Amino acid sequence: MNSERYTLFEGTPKEGDLALDKPDGPGSIWRTVILASTTTSQLVIPVLVGVAIGYYMDRRFGTAPFFLVILLLVGVFTGVFALWRTLSRWERRDGRYR
Numbered sequence: 001m002n003s004e005r006y007t008l009f010e011g012t013p014k015e016g017d018l019a020l021d022k023p024d025g026p027g028s029i030w031r032t033v034i035l036a037s038t039t040t041s042q043l044v045i046p047v048l049v050g051v052a053i054g055y056y057m058d059r060r061f062g063t064a065p066f067f068l069v070i071l072l073l074v075g076v077f078t079g080v081f082a083l084w085r086t087l088s089r090w091e092r093r094d095g096r097y098r
Contacts, residue, residue, distance in 0.1 A: 038086060043079040050075025 054071035058064040 035090060039083055042082040042086060046078040046082070047072065047075040050078075 050071035050073075051068060054065075054068035057067035057071075061067070
């Protein structure tokens with residue numbers, strides 16, 4: 001077996017490029033994609049779950065829009081809190097974005 005490190009992209013990265021040859025480095029394009037997808041899902045999923053449950057409860061109990069609004073706000077708060085935790089962990093681990 002050859003012990004050379006294979007990269008997704010051919011050639012040598014130029015100065016200023018994201019660290020395309022380091023899939024796990026602090027400037028990696030893949031880490032950026034992971035961060036973007038994580039933050040998006042952490043904001044969207046709690047809001048959608050809150051709206052869905054609130055809509056169902058309002059229809060079930062005939063209290064429109066009481067539960068929808070309350071659970072929407074809970075979903076927004078939960079999403080922002082989860083996003084804050086993720087970004088603070090990301091910042092501590094990489095030592096950047098300061």
